[in-house]
Each structure stands twice: as C-alpha cells, then as structure tokens.
Amino acid sequence: MIFDEEINQTIRYIKPSGIRKFFDIAATRKGVVSLGVGEPDFITPWHIREEAIHAIEKGRTFYTGNKGLPDLRKGICDYYKRRFDVDYDPDKNCIITVGGSEAIDIILRTVLKPGDEVILPTPAYVAYAAIIEMAGGKVVEVELKEEDEFKLTPHALRNAISENTKAVILNFPGNPTGGIMTGSDYRKIVPILKAHNIFAITDEIYAELTYEGKHCSIASFDEIKDRVIVINGFSKAYSMTGYRVGYILAHQDIIDMALKIHQYTIMCATTPSQYAAIEAVNNGDRDIEEMFLSFKQRRNYIVKELNRIGLKTHMPQGAFYVFPSIQITGLKCEEFCEKLLDEENLALVPGNAFGDAGEGYVRISYAYSLDEIKLAIEKLEHFLGKYR
Ligand SMILES: Cc1ncc(COP(=O)(O)O)c(C=O)c1O
Incomplete structure (x- = not known):
C-alpha cells in the first residue's frame, strides 16, 4: 500500500x-x-415486510428525528418491560441505530477516553476488539472457559480489573460460544462492577434465543442500572439483518452524548426499516x-x-x-x-x-x-x- x-x-x-x-x-x-x-x-415475516413496503408506498421516506421514530422507541421500551421487566423512558433513554453494529461503535466512542481499558470476555464477537481500539481504548481479554460453560466468573472479572478499567463487554447469549448468564450468575458479578464503577455494555442481540429459562438482562439490577448500557437490535430475533435496525438503552446522560455522534455521522436509521421494526416489536412475539x-x-x-x-x-x-x-x-x-x-x-x-x-x-x-x-x-x- x-x-x-x-x-x-x-x-x-x-x-x-x-x-x-x-x-x-x-x-x-x-x-x-x-x-x-x-x-x-x-x-x-410477511407482516413486517409489508410495513416496509407500505412505508415506501406512502412516501414515508424522509429522515426521521435523530433518535428515531417515537413509536419505535416506545415499542422497544414496552418490549423491554414486557419481556425482561426493565423500565426505560422512550424519550430519555433510547436511540435507534443502524443495527447493533452502530450501537457498539457509538457507545464505545462515547464512554472511552484514550487509554481506558475495556474488559472483553473472549472468545468474543469479532467487532468488539476492533471497535475498542478504533475508539482509543485498550482491550483486556478474559478467557471464557468451557468448564465454566463459557460464563464470566467473578474470579476472572476481578483479576482483569485495574485502575484504568472503564467498561466490560457482556454478550450473553454469546457469539460464538452460545454461553448465557442467569440472574444468579449476574448476582455474583454485579457487586464487583458496582464497587469499581465499571460500565456494563451488554449486547443482548441474542436475548430471544435463550433455550433454557428466560433471558436475564443485567439492566434489571437497579443498583448498577445507571452504568448499564443495553445494545440490541432486530437482526437476529426477527430475521431482519438487511434492514439494519438496532438500538441503545441507557441513562439519559449517555444517550445525550451518544446522540451527538449519531446525529453527525448517521442522522437516522433507514426510515422504512424503522416502520417495519415498529411492526416487529409490537406484533412479532x-x-x-x-x-x-x-x-x-x-x-x-x-x-x-x-x-x-x-x-x-x-x-x-x-x-x-x-x-x-x-x-x-x-x-x-x-x-x-x-x-x-x-x-x-x-x-x-x-x-x-x-x-x-x-x-x-x-x-x-x-x-x-x-x-x-x-x-x-x-x-x-x-x-x-x-x-x-
Ligand atoms: C454479538 C453480536 N452483536 C452485534 C451484531 C451485529 O448485528 P447487527 O448490526 O446486524 O444488529 C452481531 C452480528 O453478528 C453479533 O453477533
């Protein structure tokens, strides 16, 4: 080159x-x-595709507000309450992004200062390490072991923490291992995250594919909720990969900052896809x-x-x-x-x-x-x- x-x-x-x-x-x-x-x-599913088609037919093809359509944000907050018992306010705590991918990018760029460390349980989805580095952060890998069913153990988390630790990435159910964290698994690491003021960036894109029991979102732990940042999207749960719709749920201060990056680099997620996503989240169970x-x-x-x-x-x-x-x-x-x-x-x-x-x-x-x-x-x- x-x-x-x-x-x-x-x-x-x-x-x-x-x-x-x-x-x-x-x-x-x-x-x-x-x-x-x-x-x-x-x-x-056809009823979701149909909404995208209708949006185009009706000329709903302009930019939406930067945060995304209000009905979509409301649908997502209702969904998090309905399925995972977590409360978020559609106006204060939600941005619609271009897939979970954009959400990961803008969140890491929002929270990381140069040299901040991010604990990354690995094997991990390929984008995290690259985006952490692109955002000026330092990756600290923690090995997820088969004998621990690929869960993040309190011991492994504690050993990875330093005075520079800013955040930990949690991806459960996880790509590529399929590992999950139950409520009682999280109960063991939540006090550690709280004691060290660590952001928990939880990518819950596979939440709906939890085979035994129900998905537990770490955002349901009130004692650390302000520092939990949820990333999710429509690609996997509704088979909507090409629509490119994802979202962030987080404390208003984080959302307001991430929105600056989103508005200057993306403007808004694709409008007909957002209409399709409203149908998915409201009627796709x-x-x-x-x-x-x-x-x-x-x-x-x-x-x-x-x-x-x-x-x-x-x-x-x-x-x-x-x-x-x-x-x-x-x-x-x-x-x-x-x-x-x-x-x-x-x-x-x-x-x-x-x-x-x-x-x-x-x-x-x-x-x-x-x-x-x-x-x-x-x-x-x-x-x-x-x-x-
Ligand atoms: C763990 C994880 N997060 C995020 C994504 C990105 O998904 P999308 O940008 O399509 O929402 C993927 C895609 O494979 C993934 O496996």
Missing part, C-alpha cells in the same frame, strides 16, 4: 475480520457448503417463538451429531452457534478449517477468529436448514476419518 505511513496507524494495524478473510476464500470455490454465517435463514422452536430443534440435533462423530461439543444455552473442540484432530483451528474447505468443500470459522482463547475450537452456525446441517455433518464425519 502506498499510503502506509500516511493513514491513521490505529486503523492500519487492526486485523481484518477472520470470518471475512475465510469467506473470501470460500467465495472463490464452487459448491461450498457453509455453516459459517451468523444470519437467520428465515425470510422476514409469535414469529420469535416459531423461529426459536426451529433453532432449538437444530441445536439439539447438531450437538448430538457432533458428539456422536467425535467432536466434543458443549450444549449451548443460547444464540445459534455451537463451538466444538477439535482437540482430537491435533490440528490448529485455522489448519482444520483450511483442510476442511480444501478436502470437503465445507466452510466453518476457526475459533481464533474470536480471540486467542478460541484456539482449539471452531464455530459452527446452525442458522441453516436441517438438510444443510446434515450434509455438513456427513462431510465432517468423512474428514474426521482421516484426522483423528
């Missing part, structure tokens, strides 16, 4: 996403079966339930099959990913995925794309049809016949 020295050096040294890198290779090959992408395979049941069936099937063919796989309690150990093959995860793609035309994501703690694992998304999952299992079984 001829501009190496001239461009922003932080951006220069940020690694491109390990998922993208892998799928760029896969895209050059024919007939690849992929269980790599974290995107529901359902078409967005049944769709969530249907997709949930289908994901649960796929989860049970894939975990049973992976264990049967010899890949030790923890039963994930949420999201739509499994994270099997590939230890029996003796291969490093990138080598495993490269050979699998080469020899079986099957694309999975190496665990280390989600941080060093992911070495020894691969991520498999089961947001694919049962037929595709069955085919992938056959390919994996054939592959393991050669490498174990």
Whole structure:
C-alpha cells in the first residue's frame, strides 16, 4: 500500500475480520457448503415486510428525528418491560441505530477516553476488539472457559480489573460460544462492577434465543442500572439483518452524548426499516417463538451429531452457534478449517477468529436448514476419518 505511513496507524494495524478473510476464500470455490454465517435463514415475516413496503408506498421516506421514530422507541421500551421487566423512558433513554453494529461503535466512542481499558470476555464477537481500539481504548481479554460453560466468573472479572478499567463487554447469549448468564450468575458479578464503577455494555442481540429459562438482562439490577448500557437490535430475533435496525438503552446522560455522534455521522436509521421494526416489536412475539422452536430443534440435533462423530461439543444455552473442540484432530483451528474447505468443500470459522482463547475450537452456525446441517455433518464425519 502506498499510503502506509500516511493513514491513521490505529486503523492500519487492526486485523481484518477472520470470518471475512475465510469467506473470501470460500467465495472463490464452487459448491461450498457453509455453516459459517451468523444470519437467520428465515425470510422476514410477511407482516413486517409489508410495513416496509407500505412505508415506501406512502412516501414515508424522509429522515426521521435523530433518535428515531417515537413509536419505535416506545415499542422497544414496552418490549423491554414486557419481556425482561426493565423500565426505560422512550424519550430519555433510547436511540435507534443502524443495527447493533452502530450501537457498539457509538457507545464505545462515547464512554472511552484514550487509554481506558475495556474488559472483553473472549472468545468474543469479532467487532468488539476492533471497535475498542478504533475508539482509543485498550482491550483486556478474559478467557471464557468451557468448564465454566463459557460464563464470566467473578474470579476472572476481578483479576482483569485495574485502575484504568472503564467498561466490560457482556454478550450473553454469546457469539460464538452460545454461553448465557442467569440472574444468579449476574448476582455474583454485579457487586464487583458496582464497587469499581465499571460500565456494563451488554449486547443482548441474542436475548430471544435463550433455550433454557428466560433471558436475564443485567439492566434489571437497579443498583448498577445507571452504568448499564443495553445494545440490541432486530437482526437476529426477527430475521431482519438487511434492514439494519438496532438500538441503545441507557441513562439519559449517555444517550445525550451518544446522540451527538449519531446525529453527525448517521442522522437516522433507514426510515422504512424503522416502520417495519415498529411492526416487529409490537406484533412479532409469535414469529420469535416459531423461529426459536426451529433453532432449538437444530441445536439439539447438531450437538448430538457432533458428539456422536467425535467432536466434543458443549450444549449451548443460547444464540445459534455451537463451538466444538477439535482437540482430537491435533490440528490448529485455522489448519482444520483450511483442510476442511480444501478436502470437503465445507466452510466453518476457526475459533481464533474470536480471540486467542478460541484456539482449539471452531464455530459452527446452525442458522441453516436441517438438510444443510446434515450434509455438513456427513462431510465432517468423512474428514474426521482421516484426522483423528
Ligand atoms: C454479538 C453480536 N452483536 C452485534 C451484531 C451485529 O448485528 P447487527 O448490526 O446486524 O444488529 C452481531 C452480528 O453478528 C453479533 O453477533
């Protein structure tokens, strides 16, 4: 690159996403079966699509207010009360963003001062570390262990805290492990967060995919609620990835500051998508339930099959990913995925794309049809016949 020295050096040294890198290779090959992408395979329910179409038909195609449509903010606050028993005020505590992705970006840019540390439990969704660094923060990784069911333990949290700790990222149910935190798990870490005045940035994008029991939002702990920042969106729960609608729920002071970034860089989330999201949040509970049941069936099937063919796989309690150990093959995860793609035309994501703690694992998304999952299992079984 001829501009190496001239461009922003932080951006220069940020690694491109390990998922993208892998799928760029896969895209050059024919007939690849992929269980790599974290995107529901359902078409967005018709009544939601219809609202987007109506919005366009009726000419509702202008900017909305920066915070987003009032009815959408109200629908989201009602939803958080209805499903997770958390109170937020639509006018004071909510911004509609371009997916959860924008929400993560503007929140980190809002709270971080140069050199602030952010505790990142890993393996973690690929965007967090990059965005923390782009916002001038420092990533402090904490390993989530399979033997702890990929939960954040009080011990691990305490060990990672320093005088520079500003925030911790919580993503439960989590990508890529499917780990969850229950109310009693949170009860053990809340006093630590409170004692150290740490912001809890909780990405609850997979909240609706909690298979045993009900999702617990850490925002329901009143003693730290002022320092909890909720990130969520419509992509996963309603199969609306391309609509690009997400949101932030937080204390008014945080919202007012984050809004400055949002208004100068984005203006507002796409207007017809916001209308579709109003329909989803107000009338989509049944769709969530249907997709949930289908994901649960796929989860049970894939975990049973992976264990049967010899890949030790923890039963994930949420999201739509499994994270099997590939230890029996003796291969490093990138080598495993490269050979699998080469020899079986099957694309999975190496665990280390989600941080060093992911070495020894691969991520498999089961947001694919049962037929595709069955085919992938056959390919994996054939592959393991050669490498174990
Ligand atoms: C944990 C997590 N957070 C946020 C996102 C971003 O989702 P979106 O920007 O589509 O809302 C994803 C997408 O895969 C994710 O896995």
